[in-house]
Amino acid sequence: MEQRKIIIVGGGAAGFFAAINAAQLAKASHQSVDIRILESSDSVLRKVKISGGGRCNVTHNQFDVRRFCENYPRGSKELISAMQRFQARDTVAWFLERGVHLVAEEDGRMFPDTNDSETVIQCFLDATESLNVKVLVNHRVTSITRESGLFLVQLDGQEPMVAHSVMIATGSSKSGYRLAKEFGHTITELAPSLxxxxxxxxxxxxxxxxxxxxxxxxxxxxxxxxxxxxxxxxxxxxxxxxxxxxxxxxxxxxxxxxxxxxxxxxxxxxxxxxxxxxxxxxxxxxxxxxxxxxxxxxxxxxxxxxxxxxxxxxxxxxxxxxxxxxxxxxxxxxxxxxxxxxxxxxxxxxxxEFVECGGVSLNEINFKTMESKLCPGLFFGGEILDIDGLTGGFNFQNSWTGGWIAAQHM
Ligand SMILES: Cc1cc2nc3c(=O)[nH]c(=O)nc-3n(C[C@H](O)[C@H](O)[C@H](O)COP(=O)(O)OP(=O)(O)OC[C@H]3O[C@@H](n4cnc5c(N)ncnc54)[C@H](O)[C@@H]3O)c2cc1C
Incomplete structure (x- = not known):
């Protein structure tokens, strides 16, 4: 049987979470899947590193999904259904399973007990390595096209790659919005937030x-x-x-x-x-x-x-x-x-804690799968979507939730 190929564009929070969970699922069901994270810069997880003043505010200690979702000026309604499947409580359990204890501060923000974002980064790097996810830095995606059910991913100065599923998790980068637009997606008005x-x-x-x-x-x-x-x-x-x-x-x-x-x-x-x-x-x-x-x-x-x-x-x-x-x-x-x-x-x-408000229009995404309604096999997650949260760990939770759901369907 042909090996399934998944390409994730963007080595940030959403991209890593999706890749690791997809690889975990493939392993559990004894499938051989080639999963690649393509990152344009020379290092991954840069925002995770600087987040929360270097401590990484991973999520928020509020396990009532409706109340949690009150903290999203944009995307609140869509995230309620998505977080019924993977919410802050699941994030805490997910990290604990991998040896990372998240502890809550009085105001509800949750950090790794080491108070160091490197703990989260190391957890992700260990997971990608042990699950055989290929992390390719200096791989800038310039265009993606789809023909006969397969995606052709063009790179800046590298050979193109082919995939069955592609996830665009490029955060607030202009090139990511352009990639989404090329599939007919609408980008809502962008504005700085926080x-x-x-x-x-x-x-x-x-x-x-x-x-x-x-x-x-x-x-x-x-x-x-x-x-x-x-x-x-x-x-x-x-x-x-x-x-x-x-x-x-x-x-x-x-x-x-x-x-x-x-x-x-x-x-x-x-x-x-x-x-x-x-x-x-x-x-x-x-x-x-x-x-x-x-x-x-x-x-x-x-x-x-x-x-x-x-x-x-x-x-x-x-x-x-x-x-x-x-x-x-x-x-x-x-x-x-x-x-x-x-x-x-x-x-x-x-x-x-600066995030972008605006992004891929939410009515063009199926929140049960994080798949594009305009192009089968194309997935989105994280900040590229028209979702942004208040300060307190809500922005990362959007990345974890979207990444986890996309992983189940890619
Ligand atoms: C200073 C700061 C502190 C923050 N602190 C917190 C916090 O403590 N808690 C919290 O919840 N949120 C925090 N945030 C917000 C949080 O970092 C973002 O919401 C989150 O990183 C979004 O994840 P993402 O995977 O969607 O995008 P990103 O983390 O931005 O990752 C996208 C990746 O895609 C790559 N990329 C872009 N275009 C291409 C391309 N064409 N080809 C290949 N790769 C590409 C980028 O280089 C980048 O590595 C903070 C943000 C900032 C700026």
Whole structure:
């Protein structure tokens, strides 16, 4: 019998996961299958290596599929059905079977217990080697055509290759989108996602590194929708970052691109429900600290440096006694804490977990198999699809789920 040939274009998270699982299945059913990963650059799994600050946030500790899928600004509906078959719980078991223990942090992010992305990379490289998957670097795919049920894969400076099934797992590379388009696939509007905001405001100056664990943010984009998020936020040298900002950037990815990254951001630093509850909080502080100077008694969640800035912004003297705080002054402080307005000037990618929003249109993919509805035998997985998740391990889970399903059908 002719040996089945599978080619996976792209040596990233989705490509490796698909190749390893396909090889495992072939081995279990005693089939001889030639599986090749073709990678254009000179090394594989580069994003896995740098992911999660070098620790690789593999997935998220949320095993309720519906709730897990709430974390995808695009692709949520399609992933619900896909993750009924392979979800975060399966990812944890899959890695454990191969000796990699994933542990959850308080916020739900899961990392290998070594806190080193090399652990994940080594696991994949060991698996490809033991299962005889050929990993070919410096193999850039330039075109793919299909004739009489077989794919002809053209390479830059190498002999073409033939395959029965092909998976395109090229992440956000332009050449991958082109390969998909050549099969008639639609590429939806592309836009960066998961970025922090460039803001120039004296309230933030000299406070880089300060974080607020429980804030709420609202983003208003001229002529577009407005967005709300909550979670930790971080003051940076450039403006604002942290999970709440990254999340809101993902929900607003396309709208922000349309507005050339100009918007207004409102920050509720304490995460209080209403202005009245901040006023109440200050009333209590006043009662307990009548004799103290304004500079020396402040909400325990805030750093003194920040509180002094809030006093300055609210035009309240630092040395004034709490006893002398007028209603109007208390109101100004409350407003500053409840809703500081910032002009967002641009996006900033420095050190962010950057992913691409947009990609192969999801209604052209059969999510039961990850096969193209336009071309039998052609599969897709990972970031090339019009799927992107929030920060927290959701983007990799999309790659694991798509890779695993494609492996069952290639
Ligand atoms: C700095 C950073 C940190 C991140 N951290 C996390 C994290 O901790 N957790 C998380 O869930 N997500 C994280 N992400 C997102 C995550 O890395 C991606 O979602 C994921 O890597 C997508 O996997 P993929 O296999 O689809 O694409 P990729 O990992 O991008 O792999 C695609 C591969 O295809 C190759 N390729 C492209 N074109 C061709 C061609 N024509 N021929 C052959 N090969 C080609 C590329 O060279 C590349 O190696 C992070 C992203 C970045 C940039």
């Amino acid at each position: 970025f922090s905001f460039k803001i120039s405001d004296s309230l933030l100056s000299e406070l880089a590194g300060l974080s607020f664990s429980n804030s709420k943010v609202k983003l208003v984009i001229p002529g577009e929708k407005s967005f709300k998020e909550s979670g930790p936020i971080l003051i940076t040298h450039w403006g604002l970052s942290g999970p709440a900002v990254l999340k809101i950037s993902a929900w607003a990815a396309r709208e922000m691109m349309h507005s050339n990254y100009q918007a207004t951001l409102y920050v509720n630093w304490l995460g209080e429900k209403s202005l009245e509850s901040v006023i109440e909080l200050l009333k209590n502080l006043k009662q307990q600290n009548l004799k103290a100077q304004m500079a020396n008694a402040y909400p325990k969640q805030l750093a003194k440096r920040f509180w002094l800035k809030i006093l300055g912004k609210s035009k309240v003297r630092e040395e004034q006694k709490w006893a002398d705080l007028s209603k109007a002054e208390a109101h100004r402080i409350s407003e500053s804490l409840f809703s500081t307005e910032f002009a967002v000037l641009d996006k900033n990618r420095y050190k962010d």
